[in-house]
Every structure is written in C-alpha cells, then in structure tokens.
Amino acid sequence: xxxxxxxxIEKAVAAVAEKAKSGIHHFYFVACGGSxxxxxxxxxxxxxxxxxPSSIYTSNEFNYGTPKDFDEHSVVITxxxxxxxxxxxxxxxxxxxxxxxxxxxxxxxxxxLAKAAMYPIHYDHGADAAITDKNKAVLYALAFGILxxxxxxxxARWESGLKAIDALEEATNRTVExxxxxxxxxxKANKRDSIIYTMGSGVNYGxxxxxxxxxxxxxxxxxxxxxxxxxxxxxxFEITDxxxxxxxxxxxxxxxxxxxxxxxxxKKFSDNVFVIDEAxxxxxxxxxxxxxxxxxxxxxxxxRTMVDSIAHERGHALSVRRYMWQMEY
Amino acid sequence: xxxxxxxxIEKAVAAVAEKAKSGIHHFYFVACGGSxxxxxxxxxxxxxxxxxPSSIYTSNEFNYGTPKDFDEHSVVITxxxxxxxxxxxxxxxxxxxxxxxxxxxxxxxxxxLAKAAMYPIHYDHGADAAITDKNKAVLYALAFGILxxxxxxxxARWESGLKAIDALEEATNRTVExxxxxxxxxxKANKRDSIIYTMGSGVNYGxxxxxxxxxxxxxxxxxxxxxxxxxxxxxxFEITDxxxxxxxxxxxxxxxxxxxxxxxxxKKFSDNVFVIDEAxxxxxxxxxxxxxxxxxxxxxxxxRTMVDSIAHERGHALSVRRYMWQMEY
Numbered sequence: 001x002x003x004x005x006x007x008x009i010e011k012a013v014a015a016v017a018e019k020a021k022s023g024i025h026h027f028y029f030v031a032c033g034g035s036x037x038x039x040x041x042x043x044x045x046x047x048x049x050x051x052x053p054s055s056i057y058t059s060n061e062f063n064y065g066t067p068k069d070f071d072e073h074s075v076v077i078t079x080x081x082x083x084x085x086x087x088x089x090x091x092x093x094x095x096x097x098x099x100x101x102x103x104x105x106x107x108x109x110x111x112x113l114a115k116a117a118m119y120p121i122h123y124d125h126g127a128d129a130a131i132t133d134k135n136k137a138v139l140y141a142l143a144f145g146i147l148x149x150x151x152x153x154x155x156a157r158w159e160s161g162l163k164a165i166d167a168l169e170e171a172t173n174r175t176v177e178x179x180x181x182x183x184x185x186x187x188k189a190n191k192r193d194s195i196i197y198t199m200g201s202g203v204n205y206g207x208x209x210x211x212x213x214x215x216x217x218x219x220x221x222x223x224x225x226x227x228x229x230x231x232x233x234x235x236x237f238e239i240t241d242x243x244x245x246x247x248x249x250x251x252x253x254x255x256x257x258x259x260x261x262x263x264x265x266x267k268k269f270s271d272n273v274f275v276i277d278e279a280x281x282x283x284x285x286x287x288x289x290x291x292x293x294x295x296x297x298x299x300x301x302x303x304r305t306m307v308d309s310i311a312h313e314r315g316h317a318l319s320v321r322r323y324m325w326q327m328e329y
Numbered sequence: 330x331x332x333x334x335x336x337x338i339e340k341a342v343a344a345v346a347e348k349a350k351s352g353i354h355h356f357y358f359v360a361c362g363g364s365x366x367x368x369x370x371x372x373x374x375x376x377x378x379x380x381x382p383s384s385i386y387t388s389n390e391f392n393y394g395t396p397k398d399f400d401e402h403s404v405v406i407t408x409x410x411x412x413x414x415x416x417x418x419x420x421x422x423x424x425x426x427x428x429x430x431x432x433x434x435x436x437x438x439x440x441x442l443a444k445a446a447m448y449p450i451h452y453d454h455g456a457d458a459a460i461t462d463k464n465k466a467v468l469y470a471l472a473f474g475i476l477x478x479x480x481x482x483x484x485a486r487w488e489s490g491l492k493a494i495d496a497l498e499e500a501t502n503r504t505v506e507x508x509x510x511x512x513x514x515x516x517k518a519n520k521r522d523s524i525i526y527t528m529g530s531g532v533n534y535g536x537x538x539x540x541x542x543x544x545x546x547x548x549x550x551x552x553x554x555x556x557x558x559x560x561x562x563x564x565x566f567e568i569t570d571x572x573x574x575x576x577x578x579x580x581x582x583x584x585x586x587x588x589x590x591x592x593x594x595x596k597k598f599s600d601n602v603f604v605i606d607e608a609x610x611x612x613x614x615x616x617x618x619x620x621x622x623x624x625x626x627x628x629x630x631x632x633r634t635m636v637d638s639i640a641h642e643r644g645h646a647l648s649v650r651r652y653m654w655q656m657e658y
Binding site for chain 1: 355361362363364365373376377378379380381382384387388389390393394395396397398400414416523524530531532541542543546547548550551552553554555556557559560562563564565566567568569570583584585586587590594598650651652653658
C-alpha cells in the first residue's frame with residue numbers, strides 16, 4: 001500500500017485511539033448505494049468483534065432521522081467515490097462539527113467530502129491501480145487498524161487481517177479463474193431474464209445488495225432484489241418457481257447455515273440457481289481467522305465476471321446510464 | 330386494551346426498569362419476515378429517542394452472527410405470530426439464558442416462544458379482535474411503556490403515545506375511507522404487473538418492506554423489492570421507466586424530504602406511481618408529537634385495501650401458499 005494511504009489511515013486510527021480514552025460509544029458507517037454496500041462487511045465485522053455498537057445508514061436517513069446516540073463519542077466513517085455526494089458530505093460535516101471522529105474514504109482527495117471530514121483517506125481506482133491501493137483494501141486496512149485499538153486482546157488476529165491485504169489480489173485471481181467458465185456461461189444463459197434475485201447473509205449481504213441495486217438495476221436495467229437468506233423462508237420464498245433466477249452466495253463463515261438452508265430449498269423449486277460457495281474459494285495466503293471477512297472481497301471478483309458476461313451478451317455496457325450524471329436530481 | 334395484555338406489558342416494562350438500574354446497553358429486536366418488519370418502526374423510534382443503541386435482526390442472523398454487544402445488559406424483544414418460528418424461539422431462549430430481559434410478542438401464549446422468553450406478551454388476532462388488542466397496538470403499548478422508563482424527560486409525550494392507541498382504529502378507518510377509491514382502482518389497473526416496487530424511509534421502511542416481501546412476494550407471487558428512498562438515486566432509480574410500477578409512501582415525519590425527492594423524480598419517468606402521502610392521513614385524536622410513529626400503523630390499513638383489491642382482481646386469495654405450511658423446510 002502506498003505511503004500516502006498508510007499515513008492517512010494511521011492518522012485516523014490514532015484519532016480513534018485518542019477518542020477511546022474518553023470512550024467510544026458508537027461506530028457509524030454512513031454512505032449511499034455502492035459506497036454504503038461496500039462498508040456493510042466491515043459493519044458486520046465490527047458488530048461481531050467489538051463490544052461497542054456499530055450501525056450503518058444511507059446518508060440522508062442518518063441526516064434526517066439522526067440517531068440519538070450520535071454525539072462526540074461517535075466514530076463516523078463515510079465514503080463517496082467522487083467525494084461529492086451531497087448527503088454524505090453533510091453527514092461527514094455534522095460528524096466533524098459534533099466533535100466525533102469523522103473519517104472519510106474517497107477517490108478524490110480534494111473533494112468536498114475530504115474537506116468535510118477530519119480524517120480523509122484516499123484510495124486509488126481504475127485498471128492501472130494495484131488492488132492493495134483500491135477502496136476495499138484501504139477500507140480493510142482502516143478496519144483492522146481500528147480493531148487493533150479497540151479489541152487489542154486479539155491483536156495477532158488483526159495483524160493477520162492486515163497482512164491478508166497483500167494476498168487479496170492473488171486469491172481473487174485464482175478464485176475468479178476457478179469460477180470463470182461457469183460465470184461466463186451464466187451471462188449467456190440469463191441474458192433475457194427480466195428479473196434476477198440475489199441472496200446472501202452475514203458478511204456477504206452488502207456484496208449481494210450491491211449486485212442487486214448497482215450492477216443489475218443501475219448498470220443493466222434488470223429488475224432485482226436482494227433477499228437476506230434468513231428472511232427467505234418468511235415470505236420471499238413463495239416467489240420461487242422453476243424459471244425464476246437466483247444467485248446465492250454461501251458464506252464460509254458464521255452464517256453459512258442460513259445460506260445453505262435457503263439454497264437447498266431454492267434449488268428444489270427453481271431450475272435457475274447460480275450458487276457461489278465460498279468454501280470453494282482459493283484463500284491461500286489469507287489467515288483462516290479472517291477468511292470470513294475477506295470472502296466478500298474475493299466474491300466481488302466472481303460477481304464482476306458474471307456481470308461482465310451478461311453485459312456483453314446484452315450489448316448493454318456497464319457504463320451506460322439514463323439518469324445518473326445525465327441530469328439534476 | 331384487555332387486562333391480560335396490560336398486565337403482561339407492565340411486567341415486561343418493570344423488568345426493563347429493574348435492568349436500567351444496572352444499565353441497559355442495547356435494545357435488540359429479533360424476528361423474521363412480517364414479524365421483523367412490524368417491529369422496524371419501533372426500532373426506528375428507539376434509535377431516534379433513546380441514547381441507548383437499538384438494532385434489528387432477522388432471527389438466524391442474530392443467532393449465528395451474534396453481535397458481541399449482546400449480553401446481560403441487553404433487552405431482547407422477539408416476535409412470532411404462531412410462537413413456533415424455531416430461530417426466533419432460539420433467540421428468545423438465548424436472551425433468557427444470558428440474563429438479558431427477554432420479551433416476546435405472540436398470538437399463542439402457550440407457544441414455545443412464550444415459554445422461551447421471560448416476559449411473554451399475548452396479542453389478539455382476527456376479524457373479531459379489537460384493534461387495541463392486536464399486535465401493533467400491543468407493541469406500541471410496550472414501546473411507549475419502555476420509553477417512559479428509559480427517556481423519562483419526555484414522559485408526557487410518551488403518555489400521549491399510549492393514549493393514541495385508543496384513537497388508532499378511528500384514524501385508520503377514516504384514512505382508509507379517504508384512500509379507498511384510489512386504492513381499489515389501483516388493484517384493477519395493476520393486476521397484470523409482473524413486478525411492483527415499493528419505496529419508503531424512516532419509520533415507514535418496515536411497512537414498505539413487508540408490502541414487498543409478505544404481501545406481494547408471499548401472498549401474490551408478484552416480484553417485488555423495497556427500495557429505501559435514500560438509496561433510490563444511488564442505483565435503483567436507473568430501473569425507472571414509463572411502465573414500471575412504484576408505490577411510494579411519503580412520511581409525515583423526519584425523513585419526509587427523502588421520500589418527496591425520490592417521488593418527484595420517479596413520477597417524471599414512470600407513469601405508474603401510486604403515492605401515499607401521510608400528510609393526507611386523518612390523524613385526529615393522535616397527538617402531533619407522536620404522529621410520525623403512528624403513521625405506519627395507519628398506512629397498513631391503506632396498503633391492505635390496495636392488496637385486497639389486487640388479490641381480488643387476480644383471483645389469487647391472500648391465504649394461498651405453495652410452500653409455506655405445505656412442507657418441511
């Protein structure tokens with residue numbers, strides 16, 4: 001990871017350590033759409049590993065329906081790729097003003113968001129950027145850095161978490177290679193589907209939510225909905241039929257049972273279920289104690305291969321938008 | 330409200346008051362599907378009104394991906410209509426065992442859930458039951474009772490919240506009457522739609538989530554997805570087109586701006602947007618200071634009228650299931 005990113009992360013973590021002296025009461029993750037989705041795995045990780053509450057909000061829900069527990073004892077982590085999402089800038093500004101630790105991740109270090117937060121952290125983007133400098137690696141470096149401060153009893157484990165960043169690129173490449181043929185074939189087979197359901201739980205929910213709202217709805221104009229595996233049997237499963245397409249991720253971690261149970265039922269009544277079992281991921285180089293948390297990052301690579309394939313088959317480039325960036329809204 | 334319900338609520342509230350002496354660290358709402366959705370408005374209310382964190386989980390996410398903050402300083406509120414949902418029974422049992430205040434709402438007072446929780450609370454159900462004895466009234470009586478204990482500085486407001494229960498039935502009836510013609514016409518006009526999106530925010534999110542997963546997916550086998558109004562512009566809005574149906578609720582409370590903004594855009598590009606503006610609700614008898622929190626309960630009546638209409642037009646009774654209760658899963 002570049003020195004620039006490391007230095008910014010160190011400053012943010014130092015601020016968290018300083019705040020911890022007077023007490024951190026709540027971690028808030030605040031962002032919109034894909035930027036919110038990509039932080040969900042860390043919110044889950046904090047929820048599981050720290051005895052301090054952590055919550056995640058879409059930015060304007062946080063701004064207008066502000067939780068009462070939000071105060072100077074909060075740590076607020078915001079994210080916006082362009083750094084211009086007005087509601088996320090507003091959330092970062094409010095965090096700064098109230099005296100919370102206000103940390104922001106962005107690809108644009110001179111953006112309004114970077115200026116609104118006390119601790120802006122830059123990440124790289126694009127085909128030429130190293131995976132270790134991109135958004136997910138930078139977020140995880142921040143997350144494990146914070147864990148070292150607030151859950152020092154497992155310091156060795158968090159050190160493994162930091163070390164895993166260097167193994168992420170190869171683990172992703174090897175796993176994508178394993179799934180490639182099936183992923184490409186999936187794109188061909190499903191190009192005429194008008195709705196595709198996604199399903200997952202625990203640490204993977206955010207990645208499956210992002211697949212539904214960003215990749216399918218936003219970038220392919222395909223109807224979609226992310227079903228939590230634990231909710232499937234309590235309503236959504238009645239939509240299952242032989243020709244209803246599902247993509248289900250089975251966690252390699254704590255919530256695996258939920259995914260397995262939903263998948264097993266779904267496959268009985270739909271002939272179109274694409275299963276991504278994280279137990280099949282090649283996670284060599286990533287310590288077992290943090291593999292659950294790294295799985296959604298590797299999953300992202302598999303999903304991208306599927307979506308590239310369907311986009312190609314449909315002749316609908318992932319960059320096309322009809323409203324976003326085309327008009328005021 | 331019947332004495333039976335009042336007595337059970339009083340016991341639960343007394344237990345919360347007793348726990349408050351040694352410190353309540355977290356309120357957890359844990360349930361599945363419709364039972365989870367119906368508690369979301371109270372989780373939102375607690376989030377807004379109490380400086381103690383509150384979170385909501387689908388039961389098995391709580392059981393398998395258990396948050397670290399869950400301990401004897403927790404209050405856990407579960408719900409299952411039949412009282413037999415195994416994962417919810419398990420959550421209530423764990424709450425009891427860990428020494429948390431374990432409260433359960435159910436229609437079956439002799440059910441496994443009622444036995445697993447320390448403080449079971451019964452609610453009535455069915456055409457003959459008074460609205461004041463049904464699940465939502467009983468939940469709100471519990472919620473405002475707890476608020477009186479943990480946020481006593483606004484005791485008068487919570488007293489208004491309790492008093493509002495008696496005005497709920499008439500407010501709902503009057504409001505449903507106002508929307509009836511449009512709601513019935515909506516069912517006729519949309520009976521052939523293969524997907525219907527629902528949208529809302531803040532206190533109403535749970536009701537719109539329930540509309541998507543229970544009423545449309547489960548009870549009508551219509552594809553659906555609940556979009557948070559604050560997320561709409563960050564992906565989902567690209568699915569909007571002239572013939573894509575949306576049902577949008579505009580809050581009468583804190584998050585109104587999010588709903589108005591999403592609705593205004595959506596109406597520009599879809600010719601099929603059904604708007605339920607809570608500002609048009611007849612909330613007489615419900616104190617203004619708690620109207621935001623009561624709005625989703627009244628909303629439920631309007632939604633039910635729409636769904637009864639579409640079910641009738643489609644000849645698909647709301648009671649029909651192909652999987653639920655038909656087999657083991």
